[in-house]
Amino acid sequence: MFLQILNNWFVGSNKLERLWLLAKIEFKLRYYENKLGLFWALLKPIMDILIYFIVFQVVLKQDIPAFASWLFIGLILWNFFLESTGGTVQILNSKKFLYEYSNMNKLEIYVSTLLSNSIGFFFNLIMFLGFYYFIEPSSIGPHLYNLWIIPLFLNVFILSLGISLILSNIYIVAKDIAQVWQVFTAFLFFLSPIIYRLTTFKESLPSFEFANPIAGIIINARFVMMEGKLPNFELFIFDFAYAFFLLLVGLILLNKLGAKAAEKL
Amino acid sequence: MSLEIKKGECIGLLGRNGCGKSTLVKLLAGVYPTDTGYVNIQGSTMLMNLGVGMSHELTARENVYVSGSVLGLKIKEIDAIFDEIISFAELEGFVDTKIKFFSSGMVARLGFSIAVKAGADIMFLDEIFAVGDAKFQEKAVKVFESSWIQGRTVVLVSHSMDVIRKYCNRAAFMKKGELVFVGETEQAIDLYMKDNK
Structure with missing residues (x-):
């Protein structure tokens, strides 16, 4: 079955072109339709950071060093994860026009949407680097280990793709999955050290970073981007294993349930 | 049901509303999966009705x-x-x-x-001659009469007997989800006309 999927995927020469075309159109639809346009993509993380900064640093006095940068890198990864999972629950419905009249491979629809989200992430990452290198007072500046963000992003991409496949295919048979995932992501958000100290997180929930893949990725991203450290390899391997496992489950569901999407949605 | 459509053939699909023509076409185009049995498609498919x-x-x-x-x-x-x-x-x-x-x-x-x-390569045309105004329909017919249709495999769903008679060398007649007849176009049209009485 998987060989069949992979074979279908790589044979045929205009696939990459098509993925990029669909990703560009998706990106344009998201940002160029509104008055704020692309500016919103840049403004959104700044607004989020401002809110959490006021609450946790000014009001609750958490006193985390370089808190703005700390939030920044955590939130852009989290937002990518959220947009690519919760934001794609209804993807088979909204992109029905692509597969309703032809035998197009549905996996392409997911990859192109995630690519479009990746463009947004890329802009945010550039903003983060600008902020961290030039504005953050306690910055350690550019570091070779910063490059580790590439495999970490790949990890969050595969993880999101897997979860997106699972959610959107369950959606075909159970529409409530959208609400359930909303609650579940709120749970994940507060159980990831995005807005509070890593030590507090580790003391209260020992080893929980191994149970929550997105927490592990954010922890490692801070190591490589802000602390000049190598990622925690145990976590790194764990999180990749999670991502591949969920991707596998997602592909199975796409084959079992997704085939019926044109009929049921 | 069992049906074989050869490369380069233009085959008509007849039957009253709700008899399963569009469902069959979607199965053949690979849009719907089969519950039992199999569909073997060779080439890219395109299903066309209003708004492809x-x-x-x-x-x-x-x-x-x-x-x-x-x-x-x-x-x-x-x-x-x-x-x-x-x-x-x-x-x-x-x-x-x-x-x-x-x-x-x-x-x-x-x-x-x-x-x-x-x-x-394989076109499934579901009532496409109902598209557009008179001037455009004329154009559409011209396309069909040009070389476009040659070398393509076409499955044509239509309630217009003239269209079926003109372009299809074979036709299939469906009734209540069953494929009743496949073969001579005229014979399929007769069956369809009787069913309408």
Whole structure:
């Protein structure tokens, strides 16, 4: 079955072109339709950071060093994860026009949407680097280990793709999955050290970073981007294993349930 | 049911409303999966009825590129036929308008033009002669009479006996989800006419 999927995927020469075309159109639809346009993509993380900064640093006095940068890198990864999972629950419905009249491979629809989200992430990452290198007072500046963000992003991409496949295919048979995932992501958000100290997180929930893949990725991203450290390899391997496992489950569901999407949605 | 359609053949599909023609076409096109049995398709497929796989949120230009790409064309190949598609659809002034602002006839014309210029190996045409105004229908018929149909495999669903008689060398007749007859076009038409009485 998987060989069949992979074979279908790589044979045929205009696939990459098509993925990029669909990703560009998706990106344009998201940002160029509104008055704020692309500016919103840049403004959104700044607004989020401002809110959490006021609450946790000014009001609750958490006193985390370089808190703005700390939030920044955590939130852009989290937002990518959220947009690519919760934001794609209804993807088979909204992109029905692509597969309703032809035998197009549905996996392409997911990859192109995630690519479009990746463009947004890329802009945010550039903003983060600008902020961290030039504005953050306690910055350690550019570091070779910063490059580790590439495999970490790949990890969050595969993880999101897997979860997106699972959610959107369950959606075909159970529409409530959208609400359930909303609650579940709120749970994940507060159980990831995005807005509070890593030590507090580790003391209260020992080893929980191994149970929550997105927490592990954010922890490692801070190591490589802000602390000049190598990622925690145990976590790194764990999180990749999670991502591949969920991707596998997602592909199975796409084959079992997704085939019926044109009929049921 | 068991049915074999050969490469390059134009086959008609007849039957009253709700007898399963469109469902069969979707199964053959690979849009629906089979519950039992199998469908063996060789080549790219395109199913066409009103509005072929187009998003109403996209402009005519974007839809041409997306549909063309889904049909297996490269961007360069679409660039080369883009103007032809637009002029055949008579939509020169609306290239960058979202198709949600189009009339249903304009959408159908665009879909038909994409199908004609970028079409797949196997085309499933579900009542396409009902598309557009009289002038456009005339154009559509001309396409059918030109060399376009040659070398393509076409499955034609229509309630117009003239159309079936003219273009199909074989026809199938369906009743209540069953494939009752496959063979001579005239014989299939007779069965269909009797069923309508």
